[in-house]
Amino acid sequence: MSQQGNKQAKKSGGKKGGKQRELAIAKRSEDYPQWYQDVVRFGELAEPAKVVKGCMVIKPHGYAVWEKIQRDLDGRFKDTGHRNAYFPLLVPMSFITKEAEHVEGFAPELAVVTQAGGVELEEPYAIRPTSETIIGHFFAKWIDSHRDLPLLINQWANVMRWELRTRMFLRTTEFLWQEGHTAHASHDEAEAEVLRMLNVYGDFAEQVLAMPVIRGTKTATERFAGAVDTKCIEAFMQDGKALQAGTSHDLGQNFGRAFDVKFQAESGELEYVWQTSWGVSTRLVGGVVMTHSDDEGLVLPPRVAPIHAAIIPIFRNDEQKAEVMVAAERIKAALSEIDISPPRARYRDFLEVALDDRDMRPGAKFYDWERRGVPMRIEIGPKDLEKGQVCLKMRVDTEAVSGKQFLPEAEFLASARQRLLDYQDALLALARARMAANTVTLDTWEEFEQTFAGDSSKFAWCHWDGTAETEAAIKDKTKVTIRCVPLPGYGPAPEPGVCIYSGKPSAQRVLMAKAY
Structure with missing residues (x-):
């Protein structure tokens, strides 16, 4: 972890576990609100502006x-x-x-x-x-x-x-x-x-x-x-x-x-x-x-990532350092010429590359860049130089984008742009699959109450009788709101049914969920 991130963690004051808790990210399954705050903090995105009530400082x-x-x-x-x-x-x-x-x-x-x-x-x-x-x-x-x-x-x-x-x-x-x-x-x-x-x-x-x-x-x-x-x-x-x-x-x-x-x-x-x-x-x-982050920290799609790739040079002595840094600078220069801007965009989006030469152990650097959501990490050391290769690690390992692999340097540079675009697509596919797996069609109030028991929530397609009274009653009893009546192609086609709560006639299903 960076000195800045470590300093920030010490100041944060975790709920339990003292210093160990302060340096850890809560698990989504155990404390989702704390996980979110931890990801934002350790990802160096923002911090509360405590001297100004309810405001935040957005970090660089x-x-x-x-x-x-x-x-x-x-x-x-x-x-x-x-x-x-x-x-x-x-x-x-x-x-x-x-x-x-x-x-x-x-x-x-x-x-x-x-x-x-x-x-x-x-x-x-x-x-x-x-x-x-x-x-x-x-x-x-x-x-x-x-x-x-x-x-x-x-x-x-x-x-x-x-x-x-x-x-x-x-x-x-x-x-x-x-x-x-x-x-x-x-x-x-x-x-x-x-x-x-x-x-x-x-x-x-x-x-x-x-x-x-x-x-x-x-x-x-x-x-x-x-x-x-x-x-x-x-x-x-x-x-x-x-x-x-x-x-x-x-x-x-x-x-x-x-x-x-x-x-x-x-x-x-x-x-x-x-x-x-x-x-x-x-x-x-x-x-x-x-949408994207995990228990290890921030995950960013390449199109909004401030840094697309972090290069980690690995060496044991000054002689090795000199050789590795030459190769690292060469790779950085080559990556920085790659443009991943969308077709017909009004701007150019050249890869932003960080060459991490801080005086820290490689493992601490890996940890730091992982928490900051950088899509691509490149490791290069003396053995890699001998073999003319790099070690590539994508932030998220998916079926479409393999996690850690060793590639010839020329092959890596030639494929870096497409790898990032594939990674962008893979994150969208994962998010779509997650949404689909947590979307349900409910027809009875008993099913509805079970689905939304406690703090639980899903995307639920339910019939509604169209009245504000029913809408308010559902919200009062369960904290669930009608998120929207879907436009054509974005939800179930209109079909007659009965309201999930009142039992009165309904013309179509609407999207219901708890919300931020």
């Missing part, structure tokens, strides 16, 4: 993961015609209160500024929990005619929602995200935008994060405050719980009316715009952790 390794998420998504947004802008962090409280459902939904989470410069403000400001209101204000200034539409804007920003129970990346008081905001001349155009951006998120989750998702529609109870419809992607975590990984909202004309965002239609009449908003956040980093 964790922020580099977010930068890769941001870079890929930003390219996808621009490919669909969106442009980046930035709006104020402080939102006048009068803006928040203009849309009734919106203020009701966010009021408990607002952080409000009432003083500045030593004086009481004439009007308080909310630290943005989201930006529909202030963006609606400026849309009203920017839009006059149908020729100004569609207006497609994205913002990369931080937001604040005053959370009572926090967990790094998954739910923090302050977090980073992007929020798309668009205005359209018709509801049909807005609905098409909602679905288009949902599919951008879904494709990104599977292609980049190797995280399979269910695409669907939120119930009226679960939809975004102020929206007329919310679409979502729901990901399966290894403890059986769901993670809402992204949302896309049809705002109808609610914010258009609240902020008087009108345009002159081709007919010459004034009409209110139809708006959408959509967003993902740094909780995606937590989703990656819980």
Whole structure:
């Protein structure tokens, strides 16, 4: 383990077992919440910002993961015609209160500024929990005619929602995200935008994060405050719980009316715009952790890994060191020329390679890089030089990607790119298999209660009678929520049945699970 990681572990203070516990990662099967915190900590992704309630410090390794998420998504947004802008962090409280459902939904989470410069403000400001209101204000200034539409804007920003129970990346008081905001001349155009951006998120989750998702529609109870419809992607975590990984909202004309965002239609009449908003956040980093990591620590797909390969030189004396380091530098230079960026990407993704020449035993280095989730480890020593080979160890050993093997150096370099792409695919396949193995179809309340007993959870396809009363009763009794009504192709086809709880008629099954 690195000196930094060791120092961090000593400060962490494990639950039991003293120093031994502080240096160990809890097992998923024994203490999943502690396992998650340990993986984030030992993976050097983040740490709690204890001096600022409910916030976290994203460390360089964790922020580099977010930068890769941001870079890929930003390219996808621009490919669909969106442009980046930035709006104020402080939102006048009068803006928040203009849309009734919106203020009701966010009021408990607002952080409000009432003083500045030593004086009481004439009007308080909310630290943005989201930006529909202030963006609606400026849309009203920017839009006059149908020729100004569609207006497609994205913002990369931080937001604040005053959370009572926090967990790094998954739910923090302050977090980073992007929020798309668009205005359209018709509801049909807005609905098409909602679905288009949902599919951008879904494709990104599977292609980049190797995280399979269910695409669907939120119930009226679960939809975004102020929206007329919310679409979502729901990901399966290894403890059986769901993670809402992204949302896309049809705002109808609610914010258009609240902020008087009108345009002159081709007919010459004034009409209110139809708006959408959509967003993902740094909780995606937590989703990656819980989708792929194991009891040894962090596992990262190559497309979001800050470091793709770590080279570990092994030697006993200065003479051996000189020879091994020459070979290690040569391999590093060759790997660094390899590009694994996706087809038609707006960026180049050359391999990031770490040559670990720290004064530590090789075993400690292996341990350190394993916990940081580096996909590929290359060991090279005097015997390898004699044989013209390297020892390759992939972070996860799968049927598709063998774990530890000895390869001629030239063969390894020629195959490194494809090995990483195969590893990316293998992680997605493992995640899909894990989700499938933990997805059930339930028809009786007895089965339902058994499936969700205690803290247990699975992805369950169940009939629901469509009422908010039944939805609330199920949540109250079991902490299970309706994650979504699946879009075509992402769940069972609609079929008549009876509600899992009430026994009343149901038109189709919905996805139910406990959730983060």
